[in-house]
Amino acid sequence: MADGPYDTIAAVYDHLVPDALLSPRGSAGAFAQYVAPDARVLDCACGTGTLAVGLALRGHDVVATDASAAMVARTERLAAANGARVAASVCSWEALPARGWEDAFDVVLCVGNSLPHAVGRPGRRTALHAMAGCLRAGGRLVVTSRTWEQVRADGSRLQVGERLVERAGRRGLPIYAWTIPETWEAPHFFDVAVAFAAPDGEVTTYRERFAFWPFTQDELREDLRDAGLEPEGEAVAADKAGRYLMTARRPG
Ligand SMILES: C[S@@+](CC[C@H](N)C(=O)[O-])C[C@H]1O[C@@H](n2cnc3c(N)ncnc32)[C@H](O)[C@@H]1O
Numbered sequence: 731m732a733d734g735p736y737d738t739i740a741a742v743y744d745h746l747v748p749d750a751l752l753s754p755r756g757s758a759g760a761f762a763q764y765v766a767p768d769a770r771v772l773d774c775a776c777g778t779g780t781l782a783v784g785l786a787l788r789g790h791d792v793v794a795t796d797a798s799a800a801m802v803a804r805t806e807r808l809a810a811a812n813g814a815r816v817a818a819s820v821c822s823w824e825a826l827p828a829r830g831w832e833d834a835f836d837v838v839l840c841v842g843n844s845l846p847h848a849v850g851r852p853g854r855r856t857a858l859h860a861m862a863g864c865l866r867a868g869g870r871l872v873v874t875s876r877t878w879e880q881v882r883a884d885g886s887r888l889q890v891g892e893r894l895v896e897r898a899g900r901r902g903l904p905i906y907a908w909t910i911p912e913t914w915e916a917p918h919f920f921d922v923a924v925a926f927a928a929p930d931g932e933v934t935t936y937r938e939r940f941a942f943w944p945f946t947q948d949e950l951r952e953d954l955r956d957a958g959l960e961p962e963g964e965a966v967a968a969d970k971a972g973r974y975l976m977t978a979r980r981p982g
Contacts (some may be wrong), residue, residue, distance in 0.1 A: 735938040736777075740800035742924040742936045743778050744897040745904055751780060752897075754812060758784025760968035761839065764872045764977060765790065769836035772864055774823060775844035779805025779816065786814035793835070795821035823848065823857035831864040838864050841874040843973060846942040850915065851953065854945065858957035867982025871959055874967040874975045878944035881918070881972075886910045895924075902926045917941040947974065954978040 736743075744752060751757045757780040765771060769790060773782040776794035782805055786792040794816050796802050802820050809816040821829060823840075838861045848854040861871055886909050894901040902924040909919040923937035945953070951961045959978035967973035 734798060735940050736796075736798035737800040739922060739924075739936060739938045740778070740798065740804055742897075742902060743801075743804075745895045745900075745902045745924045746922065747778075747780075754780050754784030754787055754808065754814070756784070757781045758788055761785075761841065761872065762788070764870065764975075765837050770834070771837045771839065772831065772835040772861075773839045773841075774821075774826065774861055774864075775840050775842060776805050776818065777801050777842055777844075779808040779818065781839065781841065782816045782818070783808045783812050783814045786816050787812060792816045793831075794818040795826070797822040823860045826860040827863055829864075833864075833866045835864050836866060836869050838862075838869070838871045841872060841967070841975075843874060843876050845873050845950075846875055846878070846944055847940070848943065850943045851945070851949070853943065855953050855956050858953055858959070862957040862959050862980060865959075865980040867980055869980050870962070871954070871978050871980075872975065873950070873954075873977075874973050875945070875950065876942075876973050878914075878918075879946065881908065881944065882910055882914070884908070884910075900926060914944060914946075918944055947976070950976055 771785055771790050771792050773794045776782045776796045778801060779794060782792050782794035794805050799820050802818050805818045840861060848857040865871060889906040891904040894903055905923040907921040920940045920942060923935050925933050925935045927933050954961050960981055962977040962979055965975045967975040
């Protein structure tokens, strides 16, 4: 995903993240119950690295990958700023099997509603197979997703933030627009903008269009089984409102 949408939005991504998940410790705390104390972890959609760095600070051996070079660079900077050891590199889900990580991890994380970027069911199944292949027998995959039934029920819409969001001394206004097609199979578009006003009134806007291929929880369970995993359970995701978390184990 070189020069993809996350490369553009990486600079202002924190303006889109809830306060509680901005700190590495807060982010890791939200997922701690799914990661045993001595687990070796792969965060395969690491984004800005808050979760990967937070888990490293809790003593985990953490490998972090993402398709976006700008996001991986942010993870590396965050790790350095916190004195944490995180082995971060650019890698798409599709490229994981070539990394030599078969049976290498106790936990693989794909959170923050990342999996719906995989293109349709074939893309999702390819991604899940690749993630499952990195798990040791008995290891656990953790996925979070928006609740797409709700997103589709709400329909196409524009959402303008009710408050300016301040991050690193910059106050920005987040704006979101959903384009929801007739069918589940068609790409669903999410336009994101963060607008910053200078004292002289000039407005600078970072904007990007993200495509998602949604799925139901039943479909995700089927896809996890297709990848050779056994779904364990579901919960409300701690990472953002309106999302759920699903875990699955590699048998053995
Ligand atoms: C919504 S962000 C979530 C990031 C982070 N997990 C979080 O919770 O903030 C989705 C991430 O998935 C990554 N991504 C999208 N498609 C990918 C792919 N095919 N392989 C690896 N990463 C991908 C993006 O670059 C982005 O960093």
